[in-house]
Amino acid sequence: xxxxxxxxxxxxxxxxxxxxxxxxxxxxxxxxxxxxxxxxxxxxxxxxxxxxxxxxxxxxxxxxxxxxxxxxxxxxxxxxxxxxxxxxxxxxxxxxxxxxxxxxxxxxxxxxxxxxxxxxxxxxxxxxxxxxxxxxxxxxxxxxxxxxxxxxxxxxxxxxxxxxxxxxxxxxxxxxxxxxxxxxxxxxxxxx
Amino acid sequence: xxxxxxxxxxxxxxxxxxxxxxxxxxxxxxxxxxxxxxxxxxxxxxxxxxxxxxxxxxxxxxxxxxxxxxxxxxxxxxxxxxxxxxxxxxxxxxxxxxxxxxxxxxxxxxxxxxxxxxxxxxxxxxxxxxxxxxxxxxxxxxxxxxxxxxxxxxxxxxxxxxxxxxxxxxxxxxxxxxxxxxxxxxxxxxxxxxxxxxxxxxxxxxxxxxxxxxxxxxxxxxxxxxxxxxxxxxxxxxxxxxxxx
Numbered sequence: 001x002x003x004x005x006x007x008x009x010x011x012x013x014x015x016x017x018x019x020x021x022x023x024x025x026x027x028x029x030x031x032x033x034x035x036x037x038x039x040x041x042x043x044x045x046x047x048x049x050x051x052x053x054x055x056x057x058x059x060x061x062x063x064x065x066x067x068x069x070x071x072x073x074x075x076x077x078x079x080x081x082x083x084x085x086x087x088x089x090x091x092x093x094x095x096x097x098x099x100x101x102x103x104x105x106x107x108x109x110x111x112x113x114x115x116x117x118x119x120x121x122x123x124x125x126x127x128x129x130x131x132x133x134x135x136x137x138x139x140x141x142x143x144x145x146x147x148x149x150x151x152x153x154x155x156x157x158x159x160x161x162x163x164x165x166x167x168x169x170x171x172x173x174x175x176x177x178x179x180x181x182x183x184x185x186x187x188x189x190x191x192x
Numbered sequence: 193x194x195x196x197x198x199x200x201x202x203x204x205x206x207x208x209x210x211x212x213x214x215x216x217x218x219x220x221x222x223x224x225x226x227x228x229x230x231x232x233x234x235x236x237x238x239x240x241x242x243x244x245x246x247x248x249x250x251x252x253x254x255x256x257x258x259x260x261x262x263x264x265x266x267x268x269x270x271x272x273x274x275x276x277x278x279x280x281x282x283x284x285x286x287x288x289x290x291x292x293x294x295x296x297x298x299x300x301x302x303x304x305x306x307x308x309x310x311x312x313x314x315x316x317x318x319x320x321x322x323x324x325x326x327x328x329x330x331x332x333x334x335x336x337x338x339x340x341x342x343x344x345x346x347x348x349x350x351x352x353x354x355x356x357x358x359x360x361x362x363x364x365x366x367x368x369x370x371x372x373x374x375x376x377x378x379x380x381x382x383x384x385x386x387x388x389x390x391x392x393x394x395x396x397x398x399x400x401x402x403x404x405x406x407x408x409x410x411x412x413x414x415x416x417x418x419x420x421x422x423x424x425x426x427x428x429x430x431x432x433x434x435x436x437x
Contacts, residue, residue, distance in 0.1 A: 168379075168383075168384075169376075169379040169383065170376045170379055170380065171372050171375070171376055172372050172373050172376050174312055174315055174373065174376070175312070175373065175376030175377070175379075175380060178308055178309070178312050178376075178380055179380060179384060181308060182305060182308070182380070182384055182385065183384070188304075188308070
């Protein structure tokens with residue numbers, strides 16, 4: 001799961017890359033910029049994991065400086081305006097590359113961000129603790145009341161609730177209540 | 193498709209039928225014959241650029257024509273938003289409600305769950321109606337009066353009293369997120385409910401909830417990025433033209 005910034009002056013190349021990356025697995029967010037100024041600005045606001053940078057763009061900073069402005073483990077892939085040899089490294093793509101070749105090279109980079117995420121997202125089941133919190137939320141207790149009841153801090157309750165919402169994709173209390181009833185965590189009569 | 197003024201209105205709709213919603217909300221009647229977009233707009237008294245900006249946005253989704261839309265009288269946007277409201281309240285929402293009722297009645301195995309969903313949806317309808325009433329009864333009339341009074345030599349004294357103590361920014365605070373509950377409903381139906389026996393009906397409810405959700409998002413974008421900035425601007429002009437003594 002990587003955020004990608006395309007830094008490319010040519011409209012055609014930019015559109016082409018956007019099109020390709022929109023249909024590529026592992027790209028979560030995509031931005032594109034054409035001028036050195038907007039590139040630097042977007043870099044700051046967006047902090048991409050992968051920067052696709054045309055080597056002909058006059059960036060006001062050196063390669064090392066650029067790296068230091070990106071998040072940890074971020075990568076720069078250079079877009080080269082001339083054809084590249086067969087054995088060119090994966091951090092260089094050419095505007096002459098075929099779709100397959102581009103996809104191949106890009107997927108090498110994207111893979112690194114994919115693995116990290118799968119480990120984290122594997123357990124979407126609620127933990128027993130989260131189920132207990134959910135039960136109290138569904139019964140209409142406030143965060144403060146839940147904290148007092150379970151001898152934990154309000155901060156901990158809030159953090160559990162954030163995780164519950166993220167795992168279930170349900171934000172509102174009424175929504176959580178419906179989920180709790182559907183899954184037998186509370187009974188319909190309990191909230192009457 | 194490139195949308196332009198000489199294109200036939202019927203071709204526009206054929207190319208992207210979702211644009212019917214825009215036509216409906218601008219109260220453009222059907223029966224276009226071979227009339228162009230330009231001709232239809234002229235007949236209906238709708239500004240061509242206003243129509244084109246909206247249609248392009250709905251169709252292309254590429255850029256948001258905030259500034260173009262802001263260059264038009266605010267009452268047009270209010271008219272548009274008002275017909276959107278009545279579309280939700282009079283048609284889309286009752287329809288979803290009655291479809292959930294239908295599932296509840298036909299599907300014995302899941303009727304208890306559907307009852308639960310129905311209660312949830314009705315709770316949502318209440319919240320939604322309150323939100324819309326606030327806009328219809330308070331916000332929109334204020335905006336229309338603001339535009340009218342700004343054009344006058346001397347503003348109405350009643351309105352003057354009102355605007356000295358009120359700004360649209362107050363409303364921003366109350367502009368609660370009306371999409372959240374609907375998104376929850378959608379996710380529960382999609383992810384956590386046992387598959388019902390009448391799949392066709394159930395799928396249709398889901399499609400309609402998705403549509404309504406997207407539509408609400410557009411509605412919020414228009415309000416927050418065009419309507420409110422435009423009104424803030426009008427308020428500034430008003431206070432400049434009629435400074436407080």
